Each structure stands twice: as C-alpha cells, then as structure tokens.
Amino acid sequence: MQVLIIGAAGMIGRKVSEAIAKTGTLGDRPVTALKLADVVAPTAPAGFSGTVETLAVDIGDPATAPALIASRPDVVIILAAIVSGEAEADFDKGYRINLDGTRWLLDAIRTQGDGYCPRVVFSSSAAVFGRPFPDQISDDFHLTPLTSYGTQKAIGELLVSDYSRRGFLDGVSLRLPTICIRPGKPNLAASSFYSGILREPLAGLAAKLPVPTSTRHWFASPRAAVGFVLHAATMDTGPIGPNRALTMPGLSATVGDQIEALRRVAGDAAVALIEPAEDPAVAAIVGGWAQDFEAKRATDLGFKAEASFDEIIRIHIEDELGGSLG
Amino acid sequence: MQVLIIGAAGMIGRKVSEAIAKTGTLGDRPVTALKLADVVAPTAPAGFSGTVETLAVDIGDPATAPALIASRPDVVIILAAIVSGEAEADFDKGYRINLDGTRWLLDAIRTQGDGYCPRVVFSSSAAVFGRPFPDQISDDFHLTPLTSYGTQKAIGELLVSDYSRRGFLDGVSLRLPTICIRPGKPNLAASSFYSGILREPLAGLAAKLPVPTSTRHWFASPRAAVGFVLHAATMDTGPIGPNRALTMPGLSATVGDQIEALRRVAGDAAVALIEPAEDPAVAAIVGGWAQDFEAKRATDLGFKAEASFDEIIRIHIEDELGGSLG
Numbered sequence: 001m002q003v004l005i006i007g008a009a010g011m012i013g014r015k016v017s018e019a020i021a022k023t024g025t026l027g028d029r030p031v032t033a034l035k036l037a038d039v040v041a042p043t044a045p046a047g048f049s050g051t052v053e054t055l056a057v058d059i060g061d062p063a064t065a066p067a068l069i070a071s072r073p074d075v076v077i078i079l080a081a082i083v084s085g086e087a088e089a090d091f092d093k094g095y096r097i098n099l100d101g102t103r104w105l106l107d108a109i110r111t112q113g114d115g116y117c118p119r120v121v122f123s124s125s126a127a128v129f130g131r132p133f134p135d136q137i138s139d140d141f142h143l144t145p146l147t148s149y150g151t152q153k154a155i156g157e158l159l160v161s162d163y164s165r166r167g168f169l170d171g172v173s174l175r176l177p178t179i180c181i182r183p184g185k186p187n188l189a190a191s192s193f194y195s196g197i198l199r200e201p202l203a204g205l206a207a208k209l210p211v212p213t214s215t216r217h218w219f220a221s222p223r224a225a226v227g228f229v230l231h232a233a234t235m236d237t238g239p240i241g242p243n244r245a246l247t248m249p250g251l252s253a254t255v256g257d258q259i260e261a262l263r264r265v266a267g268d269a270a271v272a273l274i275e276p277a278e279d280p281a282v283a284a285i286v287g288g289w290a291q292d293f294e295a296k297r298a299t300d301l302g303f304k305a306e307a308s309f310d311e312i313i314r315i316h317i318e319d320e321l322g323g324s325l326g
Numbered sequence: 327m328q329v330l331i332i333g334a335a336g337m338i339g340r341k342v343s344e345a346i347a348k349t350g351t352l353g354d355r356p357v358t359a360l361k362l363a364d365v366v367a368p369t370a371p372a373g374f375s376g377t378v379e380t381l382a383v384d385i386g387d388p389a390t391a392p393a394l395i396a397s398r399p400d401v402v403i404i405l406a407a408i409v410s411g412e413a414e415a416d417f418d419k420g421y422r423i424n425l426d427g428t429r430w431l432l433d434a435i436r437t438q439g440d441g442y443c444p445r446v447v448f449s450s451s452a453a454v455f456g457r458p459f460p461d462q463i464s465d466d467f468h469l470t471p472l473t474s475y476g477t478q479k480a481i482g483e484l485l486v487s488d489y490s491r492r493g494f495l496d497g498v499s500l501r502l503p504t505i506c507i508r509p510g511k512p513n514l515a516a517s518s519f520y521s522g523i524l525r526e527p528l529a530g531l532a533a534k535l536p537v538p539t540s541t542r543h544w545f546a547s548p549r550a551a552v553g554f555v556l557h558a559a560t561m562d563t564g565p566i567g568p569n570r571a572l573t574m575p576g577l578s579a580t581v582g583d584q585i586e587a588l589r590r591v592a593g594d595a596a597v598a599l600i601e602p603a604e605d606p607a608v609a610a611i612v613g614g615w616a617q618d619f620e621a622k623r624a625t626d627l628g629f630k631a632e633a634s635f636d637e638i639i640r641i642h643i644e645d646e647l648g649g650s651l652g
Binding site: 091110130140141142143144145146148151154155158159161162165166242243 | 417436456466467468469470471472474477480481484485487488491492568569
C-alpha cells in the first residue's frame with residue numbers, strides 16, 4: 001500500500017514516518033511506497049525497503065493537492081497546519097493553509113473518482129473547544145472555537161465528516177492532547193514550558209516554570225500521538241458513526257503532578273533545576289485551556305494514552321535519551 | 327443607512343424588504359437605500375421613498391461579492407442558499423453557493439478595510455444538529471450535521487463567529503424554525519404538508535396528511551421570521567458572546583395541536599378537508615427532525631415567536647388572506 005503524509009517534517013510526521021519505515025507495514029498490510037510532503041522536504045526515514053518520495057510543497061497552492069493525490073495513496077495523513085499563534089497573527093495564511101489547503105486535499109480525493117476512497121487521518125485540536133468549560137469535557141461538548149486556528153480545525157472536522165458520509169473518503173479527525181515531552185529545544189509556544197520543566201532537568205539543564213503548580217492540563221506522549229495516528233490509519237471505521245472527530249484520550253495532570261513524577265524518576269536534584277518564575281501572560285493563556293476530557297468514544301474505539309506522568313517521562317528517556325539518564 | 331439583502335426574492339427576503347420599505351427605517355434609523363439581490367432579480371417593494379436597486383446575481387461567482395459590498399452597506403442580510411435536498415443532490419453546487427458564496431461575502435466585507443464593520447445577519451438552520459436528540463435541545467447542544475446543507479450552514483456559523491471576533495464584521499447567525507404557514511403552493515419539500523394542512527383548508531381546499539398526528543416539530547410564522555431578521559439587524563450584539571449563532575425561539579407542536587388550532591379558528595368543516603394519507607417516506611424524514619429547542623439565549627436577547635398555533639393561523643389570515651376567512 002501507498003501512504004501519503006502531509007506535514008511529514010514535523011515532530012509527529014517524522015515519528016510516524018519512522019514507525020512505518022521500521023516495520024514496513026501499516027496495521028497488517030505491507031507499505032510499498034511512502035510519499036512525504038511538507039513545506040520543506042522531509043528527511044527520508046532510515047531502513048525502509050519500499051520507495052520513498054520526499055516533496056517540498058505549498059498546500060496553500062491549489063495545484064498541490066491534485067498532484068499529491070494523483071497517485072491514489074491508500075492512506076492520506078494530514079498533519080500540516082499553521083499553528084495557533086501564527087493563524088491568529090496572519091489571518092489570510094491561516095485560512096489558506098488550514099482551511100483551503102485541507103479542503104483542496106479532500107476535494108482532490110473526491111474528484112479522483114473510479115471508486116477511490118482512501119483512509120484520511122486529519123489532525124485536529126482541542127482548540128475547537130472554548131471556555132467556559134466543565135471540569136471534564138464530554139465527547140458531545142459543543143464546538144466553540146475562540147481562535148481562528150480552532151475555527152479552521154472545527155471546519156476541517158465538519159468537512160471530513162461530511163465527505164466521509166458521502167463516501168468520498170473514509171476519514172478520522174483526531175483532537176490531539178498537548179504533546180509532552182516534546183523533544184528538542186524550547187520554543188515560543190505558551191505550552192513550551194510543559195515539556196521544558198521535564199526535558200531540561202532530565203538533561204541536567206535549568207528550566208523556568210511560569211505558572212502555579214496547581215495548573216492542570218491534558219497530555220499525551222509523542223509515542224502515544226504516533227499510536228493515535230497509526231490506529232486511526234488502520235482501525236475499523238464502521239462503529240465511529242457520523243461524527244468522525246474524536247477527542248483523543250490523554251492524562252489530566254497538574255504541574256505539581258509533573259514535578260512529583262520527575263522526582264520519582266530522576267530524583268530531587270532534577271526537580272531542583274526547576275526555577276519558579278511566574279509569567280502572568282503565560283499563566284493567563286494556559287489558565288484558559290481545557291483541563292480534562294472524557295474521551296470515551298476514542299477509548300472505546302481502541303485509542304490508548306498514558307496513565308501517569310512517570311510513564312510519560314520513561315517514554316522520553318527510552319525514545320529520546322537512549323534508555324537511561326546520563 | 328444602506329441595507330443589502332442577498333436572497334431577496336425568496337419568501338422571507340421579500341417580506342423583510344416589504345417591512346423595511348413600509349416604515350422606511352430599520353430599528354430607529356432611516357433607510358435611504360435598499361439593494362436587493364437574488365439569482366433572479368427581486369421585485370422592488372412598493373412604497374419605499376429611498377433608492378432601490380434590484381440585482382440578478384450568482385453568489386457562486388467570486389466576482390459577485392466584491393461588487394455587492396463595494397458600496398459599503400451598513401447591514402448585510404444573507405438569506406440565499408441552496409436548500410437541503412438540492413445541496414444533497416448536487417454536492418458541488420451546494421458547497422459553491424452555501425460555503426464559498428458565504429465566505430466570499432464575508433471576505434469581501436473583511437477586505438474593504440477603513441474601519442468598515444457592517445452588521446451581518448446570516449440565516450442558518452436547525453440542520454446544523456443531527457440525531458440522536460434529547461427531548462428538548464439546549465443552546466449548547468453539539469454541532470452534528472447529517473447533511474451537506476447542515477455542514478455548510480455549521481461552517482457558515484463558525485466563520486461568522488470568527489470574523490466577528492476578529493472585528494471584520496458584526497454578525498448574528500439565526501437558526502430558523504420551520505416556517506408555518508408558508509404562503510403559496512405546496513412544494514416538494516418533505517416539510518410542505520406542515521403548512522399545507524392549514525393553508526389549503528383555510529382556502530377551502532383539501533390537503534393530504536402524510537404523518538401520524540403525534541408527530542412533533544418546531545415552528546414559527548413568516549411574520550416571526552421577519553421579526554427575527556429585523557431584530558438581528560438592529561440589536562445590541564454586546565451581550566451575545568463569542569458564539570454568534572442563535573437558535574431562534576419557536577413553538578413546539580404536534581400535528582394534532584395544529585389540527586385542533588385549525589378547528590378552533592376555522593371550525594370542523596375546515597378540519598374535515600384534511601385527508602389522512604400516510605406516506606412512510608415523508609414520515610421517516612420528518613420523524614428524524616428535532617422536536618423542541620430551549621432557545622434561551624435568543625429569548626434572553628429579545629427574539630420572540632408565537633405561543634400557540636391559533637396565533638400562527640390568525641397571522642396567516644391577517645397577512646395572507648386579507649384579515650378574514652372568505
């Protein structure tokens with residue numbers, strides 16, 4: 001089978017490509033061709049025996065989608081997006097990539113014809129929801145995006161459900177938790193510290209904590225995120241029902257929970273590297289985010305996340321730090 | 327002030343135009359210009375002292391929206407749509423008119439610049455919701471459209487809320503009840519009989535009843551619908567909050583309630599003209615529709631509907647039959 005990943009140069013895209021390359025399969029089917037696209041050409045994953053094509057493309061160009069879809073990939077994984085902050089700062093760019101880019105892909109699939117009906121995995125976001133929130137958000141909470149990014153993702157979900165209902169494709173939209181521990185360096189995202197307060201101390205580096213330890217949020221590891229995408233690419237979609245958008249399971253935890261898990265896994269010396277440095281701007285943004293989701297539909301459909309931050313930290317040590325600390 | 331109505335040749339568009347022409351005002355402001363557009367040129371309403379422009383346009387043509395908006399109307403009322411059945415039968419046409427047409431209008435407004443921020447009234451639909459339903463649907467019920475039309479309307483609502491949040495326009499989306507009693511002739515809509523079983527007997531004609539008398543649905547008169555649009559065009563939008571989509575109030579009633587109201591207003595002879603002729607196809611479609619809405623937000627914001635079917639029938643007699651029966 002042929003797999004197309006759009007946004008393959010990003011963290012999750014790279015890890016999904018590597019996971020497919022490693023086994024050479026998706027579910028129980030052999031993958032013969034990987035087509036990896038992003039705004040910069042993705043790196044081909046090592047050890048894959050099939051053909052790999054790496055493409056630098058602009059999905060904001062209407063000609064891109066038909067070119068990507070012409071080879072009729074069996075699975076299309078859409079991870080590419082303008083992130084929240086940039087979609088808010090550049091209205092046109094956010095709508096062009098996140099709405100038009102997605103729709104052109106779905107329409108390129110629809111207009112292929114001849115019975116073509118690939119599995120489509122669309123990465124959505126909890127940003128489709130907006131305050132006020134209940135303590136735990138149920139699967140039938142209303143769509144109330146408070147950002148242009150969240151609006152664009154909500155529209156993408158609605159399109160994926162309608163195109164699936166019409167039989168043009170067989171889609172699953174995944175509302176991903178905040179991914180923790182993100183490998184690499186701190187970035188400008190308001191959520192960056194959630195990874196930083198674990199990643200930096202695990203590497204012997206200091207990290208700033210801009211929010212109170214009581215701050216609660218919703219997490220899954222990069223490994224869980226890859227698992228969500230692979231499961232969505234292979235699952236039986238029969239039982240999903242007409243709403244193809246699923247809130248992924250995750251771990252609801254406070255910053256205090258994160259810190260105590262770090263203490264258990266890496267000791268007091270690691271925790272001592274966390275420096276409280278309250279930043280009211282970050283605290284205000286993060287304080288408005290959802291804290292907990294029921295995620296019953298996704299759990300019933302076989303999606304799995306971590307049950308503790310100890311597990312999330314151990315996964316980081318295994319996958320990013322060679323299996324042990326120092 | 328200048329008012330643009332898109333979809334002005336339809337039943338509600340025509341009645342809204344006539345209501346504005348009659349008083350020469352919208353809220354407490356004088357209307358100096360009416361611009362009436364539809365796929366066929368609308369009829370200019372009688373008795374209006376300002377300028378009237380009637381335009382036959384295709385909002386599925388990207389050049390239409392900038393041309394309509396160039397004169398910077400103070401109020402833009404979007405009633406034009408491909409209806410549910412046609413949007414399901416012709417996928418491309420439904421998306422082009424209901425999604426692209428709406429978005430091009432919103433974008434033509436956004437790109438005017440120079441502080442232009444008109445009131446926009448967007449007609450949405452209860453089709454943004456899908457089964458399974460609770461007995462009464464609350465204002466925060468989730469968006470689960472089960473048709474392409476419902477999907478397109480849900481997307482329109484999301485766009486109106488986001489464009490309003492960004493300050494490009496000041497929008498209100500109205501989810502209208504089933505309008506009853508529609509004037510004119512029976513049509514092919516599955517809902518046609520809801521008006522027919524009252525309108526035809528009131529005119530001394532026989533009408534077929536394709537569903538059981540226990541069938542419950544959600545109604546407002548044409549006069550109430552005009553009131554919704556005029557109120558949305560003039561209300562203080564300050565208290566609405568970020569979700570600009572409002573489920574309009576209405577009357578939850580069974581077919582039996584309709585018939586008993588007809589008996590009270592027009593007597594047994596009128597009721598005797600209703601001929602039970604069960605149609606399982608119509609009963610199946612109509613049986614899946616919502617039966618009752620809470621509509622608390624809209625009611626709190628001053629939108630008003632009828633409290634009984636007696637009132638809905640009397641409004642039809644006043645507005646369409648010259649005030650009395652025969």
